[in-house]
Each structure stands twice: as structure tokens, then as C-alpha cells.
Amino acid sequence: MKYFPLLWATLWRKKARTLLTLLSLVTAFLLLGLLQAANSLFNGSTQRLSANLLITQARVSFTSPLPMRHLNQIEAVPGVEIISWSQFFGGVYKDEKNFFPQFAVDPDRWLATFTECQLPAEQAAAWRQSRTGVIAGRALADRFGWKLGEPIPLLSQIWPKKDGTRDWQFELAGVFDDVTEGSCPRMGNMYLRYDYFDEARQFGQGNAGIFVVRIKDPNQSEAIAQRIDALFENSPDETKTQTEKEFQLNFVRQIGNLSLILNSILGAVFFTILMLTGNTMSQAVRERIPELAVLKTLGFTNAMVLTLVIAESLLLCVLGGLTGMGLATLVMHLLATLPTGFPPIVADARVWQVAFASMFGVGTLVGLPPALKAMRLSIVDGLSGR
């Protein structure tokens, strides 16, 4: 630690060069933070979904609705606590850009199944009272500045009403929220009443959509899923049951092999940054040869000089890396406030691990060759500037 002032002074020996190298490092780590966070999302490590929920969909595709008669059979499976159903509504609110998901559900079952979210009791009562009432997550309500009672017109891309028109009118009956900070992963969704929807839609009556099954013991999820699927095997309405996490993960994977694309980009970025920082460090050492010789004359050991140069390189990389990651965190916070329809990307522990590994990896790798050169330097040659 006592050498820190020395390190700091040598680092800023050429201010412009150090500053430009730092800025390159900052942009590299800004990209690393953002892309790795996106990667985490696609690999499911940031999903805060409850392990107690299973999704039962039609095996042929989750877009094929399952019939309501499955309800009682699934409910009777041992280990199942409560079951709810959910039909995707596919409505457009004023403009296609305003995308958010809506589902038709049964209010009482919804409240009993999604216990990670909470709806104030008087709003739940209001929702039960109003057939065209809907509830929205806090994030969604804030996004459009909705107040209770707000009329919400939706143009359904999937469901015409009995008269053939597609415009549905709803009113906001309640806003649900987290129970504990971050517990409710559904804050961007809207839920409407299935009974009203089923009566008003032109076709598809009696179909439930998918089933959301709350189980008592998450360790039993696989066994329970198998029991459910076994009930309907070889029938036209075969099912596929998986945890909600697997369901979401698979949904995102449909977009394609994004990890490969993101990792290729990062590979290109880091190869570049390795070249750039390496060049800066070797220049910095080359210019300082007489100074290093002086240090050795003063009694610094070879190992000490080696450590000093590597430490300088590490300092440079960590400084640039932390600034870049800080910037990335800032950008992610900004992105989270924008309505994109996607879950927010967050720099989780894994992202920071990758970032620190990269800082120390790059720092050591580019510091080592000039450090070895500095270590092997003979005092006489160094002092004469050869």
C-alpha cells in the first residue's frame, strides 16, 4: 500500500495516453456489463420466479388452449395446492408500441395462486364486483399513469366479440404490488375476468388456455408434473407440464441462440482491448527504462519491479473496469424505467464475477510481458537508456 502514490504517479505520467486507454476500457466494460446482463436474462439466472408454480400447457403448443375439463383432474393430483387458469388475450392498447401482456383469469383463483403479489382487499372486492374490471401490476399502472377506474380500451388481436368487433372496454379495478421487495415478477401484466371474457368471445368457449398449478413442495415439482401429464397421455389434449421458470426460459430461447451472438461480440471487444491496453503498457515501460534502473539502483529487488509494473497494469484495468461497470449499472437502471415489454436486465453476481475476472485477467496478461522486461533489465543498460 505504501507504494500506491508511486503507482499513481507513474500511471499518470502521460495523462493523455492513460486517459484515452482508460476511456477505451470504460467502453469495453460498459458493453461487457450490458451484454452479460442480457445473457443472464436469457439463461434464466435473474428470473425471480417462484419455484412453487408449474405451468400445464397443451403439448402441441402453448398457444393451443386446453379444455376446462382438465381442471378437476389436475386439482386431484396429490401435491397440488391450488390451480388457476389463464388465457392470453393479445390486446393492443391504443398503439402497437404499448405492448404489455394481458390474461383472462378467475379472480379468486388468481389471488390464491399468485401469492407473491398482493392486491388490497377493497380493490379485490371491487374486481369481483365489476365484470369488465381488470387489475394491473404497479409497474404497468405507473407506465401509463393509470388511476383506479381508468377506462382501458383494448383491441384484441386474437379474440373478436360475439358481434365480430375486436374492441373491448375495461376499467381498472385494482393495482397489485410486491409482497416483499421484488417478489412479484408479474408487475408488467394485466389480468381481466375470465367469466366475462368467455361469455363475450365469439369462439373458444369452455377452453381454459394454460393451467397454473401451485404445488406444496417445490422439490416434488418433477414428480407432480409427470403425474399431471400421465393423466392426459395419448388424448387429443395431451399436456406438457414444467416449472414456470423452465417455461419462461424456453420462451426466451425461442428467439434464438442469442448467447452465441452476445459472446461473439464480447470476444471481439476483448481481443481489441487486449491489444490496446497491451500497447499502452509496453510503451509506458519502454519510456521509463532509466527510471526503473534508478529504482533498482536504490535497492528495489527484481521481484519488486515486476510487481510494480503488473500492479500498475492492474490498477489501470480495474479503474477502467469499475467505471465501465458503474456506467453499465446506470444504463440498466435507466432501461428498467423504460417500458420495453421485456423483463429488466440486471447485473447479478455472475455478471460481476465475469467483470472482475476480466479486469484481473486483462490486467495481468498485458502487464506481464513489460513487467518481465523490466525485471530482467540490467542497471547499467537501463541507466544509459539502451
Added chain:
Amino acid sequence: MQQILAIIAMNLRAIPQRAGSSLVIVIGIAGVVAVLVALLAMSQGFGATLKSTGQTDRVLFLSAGVTAELSSVLAPETVPVLRELPGLARDADGRPLVSAEVVVITELQRGTGEQRADVNASLRGVEPAGLKLRPEVQLVEGRWFTPGLREIVVGLSASRQFEGVTVGSTQQFRGSEWTVVGLFSSNGDAHESELWTDADTARSAFGRGSSASSMLAQLDTAQSIDAIKAAVKADPRLRVDAMPEIEYFASQSKQFTEQIGLLTGVVASIMAIGALFGALNSMYSAVSTRQVEIATLRAIGFGGFPVALSVLAEAMLLALAGGVMGAVIAYVLFNNLSVSTLGSNFTQVAFNFAVTPALMQKGLGWALVIGLLGGLPPAIQAARQPVVEALRGK
């Protein structure tokens, strides 16, 4: 002028002496250009696949107001009315060339192990006329499906993207077995990512009654489209939109292209800024190592402008080299790479990356701009430094 050329040539000949820092510019810019061109090629390839789907002289009918075939439902009573619209071409027996089709989603497996995903694929039920209507659709292996039997013919892209979809294999949909009896090609368009079967077989197996998802018809001439649009609009019972087939598919690529465009813009811009700092760094250090040399030139009568220009030329040339390298890397690694993603019909559309000359030019354009911005400030500094002090090596 002679001065300028002489000094530039001298400068460029000296580049190998500064190989390390010159390489930083080249590689930094190569990285930006490679990533930029690859991402643009992805967007280009997806767009090209959808835009090549369909013809101007075929009309597609969907329920009014929907943006994707998947959410369209044509009521049973609507289909016969549409079949008899004036302006549709007829075959030798006088029957209209019309195919009322059903599109349903089925789950297939893409990739294995870690990369495995259960993805949505379109299963399209076509009427016999649907094959006649689309001359681009050609059987390449096996035979066509037999109406009434649970048989499917698979597009070439689909058979490449999804696991275990080969001729002779069976697929289980809704509790019954379907046999793959053939493969078809369709000029590499969006239909090649689909599975096809007979329309009535699909309707009964998927409980669609006698409704249809969409209807495709041959126009007697491409101009009839206006008359058909007017006829459909005039009949309020129909609630149907009519559009040229090619227009529908072109519109399907919009959302994807916009999203990828945003990603490309953000990533490439951040990388470009990083490369710009790298270029500035290298050029400043090049100028500072040549301090005495530049001052000598000035002292023997070279002007400030040729000196600045020589520095700028060096930066631009290195940038150009980086740009070419990046474009070549993108071409070698990504051109014709075959992938699939979720289209707006909520099913997989397979496409190939298309690294076109226009995209490579765009990449080179970025490279030159980075070179210009990275070379200009050091060039100005080189021209401005006081000769006397610089000669002393200060």
C-alpha cells in the same frame, strides 16, 4: 502537391516501425466493422427471406384488423363468398384458384443438450389448389401428403433447423402420429420453415371445424387487387382484409428489423467510441515519437498542412485496412450462416445471414469516419507544434 505526396509516402513507409500501435488501430476498427456488418447481415437476411415470400399477383385474405395469420379466423360462411369474388383466376375446369388454409402451431425441438429449446413451428393445412397456386413450391424428396391421412411434407429449412424431422420419421401432435412423407423447397422463403399437410386433415385433427385461418388466391392480373379490396370492403358481413401476398410478408419483418437495428446501433456505437479512443491514442503517440522528425521537416521548409495531411492519411489508411479486415471476417464467419428466430407469427422463421456488398461498404464507411476522427486532432497537433522546441526533443 509534390510536397504532400512526398511526405505522405515517407510517413506510410515508416508504419512498420510503429507496428504495435498501428496494429491497435487496425484491430480496433476491424472489431467494430466485423460486429456491425454481422449484425446488419442478420437483419438483412431475415428481411430478405420474408420479402422474397409471396407474389404481387396473389391475394391474401385475413380477418379484418389482424397483423398475423396466426390470429386470423375466417368464419365458415365467409370462405365460400370469398371464393366467388370476381377477379380471381380459374383453372382449366373453371374452378377458382383458391386455397383456404389453416395454420396451427406445433412444438418441435431445436438444438440438443444445453442449446435445446422447444420451439414453435407452423403446421399449414393447404388445399390442393394451394400447391398449384405456388409454382415456387417444389417437392425435393419423397412424395406429397395424401388427403385424409396424417401425413406431412416438411420445408427444407424446417428439416435443417428442427431435430428429427426427416422423411420417414413420425411426429406426435394432439395424441396421434403424423408421418413425414416428403420434403419441399420454396426458393428459401418463409414457407420453407413450415410443415404442410392437407387442409381438411389439419382442420379435423386440430378441431377447427370448417373455418380457415387465411385464404390465398391467384389474381387474374395483379391489377385486380384494387377491385377485390373494394369488393371486400363493400360487404360488411365479411370483416376481411385483402392484401397482395408479398405485402403481408414484407410487413412481417418490420418488428424484427427494428429491434435488431436498435441492438446494432447501440453495440456498434459503443464499440466505435472505444476504437476511436484507441485510434487517438495510437496517433498521438505516433506524432510524439516522430516529434523531432516532423520538426526537422518543418525546419527544411515543409508546410504545416502537408504534415497534418500525412498524419491524417496514415490514420485513414490504417482504418481502411481495419475496415477491410473486419468486413472479410464478417463475410467468412457469417455469410450464409443459417439460423432461425421467432417471427411475428409467433413461429420460427429460418433465414441465412446475408453479408452483401452494400453492408460491407457501410462497414468501410464507419471505419473511415473513425479513422478521420481519430487522426484529425493528432494531425492538427503535429502541424502546430513549435519547431524550435520540438527539435530540442521537448
